[in-house]
Amino acid sequence: MIVCHCNYITDGDVAATVVEMLDQDPWQLIVPGKVYRALEKRGKCCSCFPNVVEIIVSTVEDYHERRRSEPDEALRLVSRLRSMSDNYRQSLGIPARAS
Ligand code: FES
Secondary structure: OEEEOOOOEEHHHHHHHHHHHHHHOOOOOOOHHHHHHHOOOOOOOOOOHHHHHHHHHHHHHHHHHHHOOOHHHHHHHHHHHHHHHHHHHHHOOOOOOOO
């Protein structure tokens, strides 16, 4: 599914890039700008960023679940990502996700 219409980026492109980044450093904080830089793209209208953040969060969760990472560390990282996502959504006036 296309997640960024300005750059023709799919959800699979984002998820694959996030996994590549996590393989390099599993505890890094990944934001849309880092993903787009890795894909050699740039945010144009940036209306896709809230959905890209959601893909990042779910990919990080799945990654650490598969790796059976230390649960406390993984939970802290995912909490930071969710907080970033909530703040971003709030700044754009987008309703918070259902928990
Ligand atoms: S939809 Fe992604 S930058 Fe515009």
